[in-house]
Amino acid sequence: MNYREARQFLDRFPRFEVKPGLGRIQRLLDAIDRPHLSYSTIHVGGTNGKGSVVAMLGAVLRCAGFRVGRFTSPELIEFRDRIVVNGEWISESDLAAGVTRMAPAIEALGEVPSQFEVIAALAFEHLARSDIELGVIEVGLGGRFDATNVVRPELAVLTNVTLDHRAILGDTVEAIAWEKAGIAKADTPLLVGDVPASVSEIVCAECEKTGAILKTVDGIDVRRLSRNWDSAVFQAKWDGKVRELEIPLIGSAQAGNLRLVLGAIAELRARGFEIPDSVVVEGLRSVQWPGRFEVVRKRPAIVLDGAHNPAAIRALVSDVADLIPNPERRCLLYGTLADKDVDTTLAALRDAFSAIGICASDGPRSLPINRLFEAAQRQFEQISQYHSIAEGIESWMSRANAEDVLVITGSLTVVGEARRWLMEET
Numbered sequence: 001m002n003y004r005e006a007r008q009f010l011d012r013f014p015r016f017e018v019k020p021g022l023g024r025i026q027r028l029l030d031a032i033d034r035p036h037l038s039y040s041t042i043h044v045g046g047t048n049g050k051g052s053v054v055a056m057l058g059a060v061l062r063c064a065g066f067r068v069g070r071f072t073s074p075e076l077i078e079f080r081d082r083i084v085v086n087g088e089w090i091s092e093s094d095l096a097a098g099v100t101r102m103a104p105a106i107e108a109l110g111e112v113p114s115q116f117e118v119i120a121a122l123a124f125e126h127l128a129r130s131d132i133e134l135g136v137i138e139v140g141l142g143g144r145f146d147a148t149n150v151v152r153p154e155l156a157v158l159t160n161v162t163l164d165h166r167a168i169l170g171d172t173v174e175a176i177a178w179e180k181a182g183i184a185k186a187d188t189p190l191l192v193g194d195v196p197a198s199v200s201e202i203v204c205a206e207c208e209k210t211g212a213i214l215k216t217v218d219g220i221d222v223r224r225l226s227r228n229w230d231s232a233v234f235q236a237k238w239d240g241k242v243r244e245l246e247i248p249l250i251g252s253a254q255a256g257n258l259r260l261v262l263g264a265i266a267e268l269r270a271r272g273f274e275i276p277d278s279v280v281v282e283g284l285r286s287v288q289w290p291g292r293f294e295v296v297r298k299r300p301a302i303v304l305d306g307a308h309n310p311a312a313i314r315a316l317v318s319d320v321a322d323l324i325p326n327p328e329r330r331c332l333l334y335g336t337l338a339d340k341d342v343d344t345t346l347a348a349l350r351d352a353f354s355a356i357g358i359c360a361s362d363g364p365r366s367l368p369i370n371r372l373f374e375a376a377q378r379q380f381e382q383i384s385q386y387h388s389i390a391e392g393i394e395s396w397m398s399r400a401n402a403e404d405v406l407v408i409t410g411s412l413t414v415v416g417e418a419r420r421w422l423m424e425e426t
Contacts, residue, residue, distance in 0.1 A: 003092035006099035007079070013115040024113045025147040028121045031105035035128035036135075039069070041151045042264065045139035045183045046159025046193070047176070048312050049257045052249060052289050053159055054136045056261040060283030061134055062086060064275045069127035069135040071120065071148070076291050076306075076416040077423075083123045085130040090123075098122045098129075116140050120147040144182020155267050156183045156212070157260055158192045161199045162311040177202040184212035189267045191215045193260050215267060217259045224255055229295050229323070231285075238262045243277065247284045251293035251305070252322075253315045258284075291415045293319055296422055300400040302393070304419055306412035308336065310344045316409060320352040324405050331400070333357040333392045333418075335372070336410035337365045342372065345410070346379040353407075355382035359392045363413045389414060390421045 001009065029036055042057060044050050051072055061068045070084040083090040090098075099122065106118060120140070127135050137153075139146050161177045177199040184190045184203075190212045192203055207214040221237040231248045234255065239262075247254060261284075265275050291306040293316070307316045324330050332353040336342055349356070358376055360366045369385060376383045386392035389408070396406050408418045 001096050001100045001103075003096045006096040009099055009103065010115055010118060013113060013118055015115045020145045022145060022147070022150055024109060024111055025117045025120060025150055027109060028102070028105055028113065028117065029124065029150060031108065032102060032121065032125055036124040036151050038128045039132050039135050041135040041137050041153045042268075043137050043139065043148065043151050043153040043156045043183050044159070045143040045146075045157070045180050047162045047180070047309065048315075049159040049193075049253060049260070050138045052254060052257045052292055053157060053260050053264075054138050055289035056247070056249075056257065056284060056287050057264055058084075058136045059287040060261070060265065060275065060280055061136070063283035063286065064273075064279045066133045066273075067131060069123075069130060069132035070137075071123040071127070071135065072138040073116070073119075073140050074412055074416075076412060077419065082119065083126055085127065085132060090126050094126060094129075095122070098126055101125070114147070117147045139180075139183065142176075142179040142182070144179050146183075149183055153185065153188055154271055155264060156185060156188060156190045157264055158183065158190060158195075158203065159257065159260060160193050160311075161195055162309060174198050174202060178206075181206040184210045186211035187213065189213045189215045191217070191260060191263050191267060193217060193256055215263065217263045220259045220262050220266075222255050222259045222262070224252075227323075229298065229301070234258060236262060239266055241277070243281065245281060245284050247287055249287065249289060249292060250295075250319075250323075251315065252319050253312070254292075290419060291412060294419075296419065299402045300397070300404040300406065302406045302408065302422065304415045305407065305409045306415045307409050308340055308411045310341055310348060313345045313348045313409070316407070317348055317352040320407060326403075327352075327354060329401075329404050331355070331357070331396055331404060331406045333359060333386075333389070333396065333406060333408045334376075334410040335359045335361050335389065335414035336367050337363075337413065338367045338371075339365070340367070340411070342367065342375045343378065346375055349409075350379045354380075355384070356380045357384040357386060357392045357396070359386040359389050359414070361389060361411070361413045361417050363417075366411075366413065389418050393418060393421065 080089040181203045184206045223235045225233045232250045233246045294304045307313045358372045360369045
């Protein structure tokens with residue numbers, strides 16, 4: 001197969017159908033010699049912040065001299081950016097070769113796997129063939145029955161638990177917590193961020209049941225000292241020391257993510273990984289993670305933020321109020337997926353924006369513009385509709401002043417489409 005044929009092969013499998021259970025991915029990995037067990041892994045789950053934690057950990061570990069692989073989802077810039085080794089996306093030729101090798105095993109399964117299961121297996125195999133030492137693996141959806149939950153990690157991380165994917169994971173935070181706590185493994189540290197008491201009880205129960213070692217970030221204090229449009233500087237009290245750490249991720253949610261990263265580094269050190277403080281400073285300063293309060297243009301500015309649930313939107317609203325103090329300078333372009341809590345999200349955005357531009361992405365899960373307009377009418381008086389994300393951006397740019405800021409948000413699909421268009425226009 002060439003790359004185009006490999007992509008067509010992958011598109012044969014259901015992309016949005018949820019297929020519970022780990023049996024299919026286990027049988028597929030068994031058929032290709034269990035590549036996911038050939039290197040150490042860090043497994044990162046939670047509702048928000050997973051990708052940022054993966055990116056920060058990966059950057060630090062690379063600076064420490066480890067050969068690091070990464071698997072995240074969904075793609076933001078291009079399909080191949082989900083599978084990365086030492087900062088390099090899987091090549092088109094490697095992806096095609098991997099699919100070609102796996103095709104017979106997939107056909108022999110006797111049951112149609114989901115597309116995510118096939119891509120996860122492809123990622124595990126590519127990371128093994130690339131001779132990585134550490135794989136930083138992001139949970140796709142939930143945790144307990146997610147295809148990535150076949151790994152046997154050195155460390156598992158649970159960032160937080162809030163309402164998201166309710167149709168699949170459950171209608172309560174507690175139901176979702178049970179799904180996400182399922183990444184706990186026997187004799188393995190499970191590092192947990194700040195969670196409500198009801199969630200903590202569920203996580204503790206899961207750790208007791210599985211024999212996982214519950215760890216928290218209670219002994220780590222992170223305080224933001226300053227930030228501008230390029231980076232944020234934090235003071236961190238961690239591992240008995242006080243350090244100043246600069247990261248190019250400026251969203252307020254990154255303080256909590258940074259606490260988890262520092263906690264993870266402490267756990268890895270305890271398990272024998274050499275990660276000096278100087279490497280932590282250097283690695284964090286180099287981290288890149290597109291689409292998370294990412295400033296892609298200035299004067300006038302365009303900010304991309306993939307916030308797609310109420311908790312993430314509230315963090316975005318706080319950042320907008322702080323970084324863009326003049327409400328008249330704020331503009332909003334919003335699109336989302338059909339399974340999201342649109343009414344709660346738009347009600348939160350109304351606190352920061354007096355008007356809204358709405359659009360739909362090209363993706364099949366996008367909320368149709370007519371339904372989005374109905375929801376927007378319940379919160380905003382000034383609504384502009386656009387046939388595409390590109391049209392919305394072009395319309396704003398044609399009338400923007402140098403001090404204006406356009407915030408594009410609502411889903412990673414919308415943000416990814418906007419980013420690709422903006423990069424092509426540069």
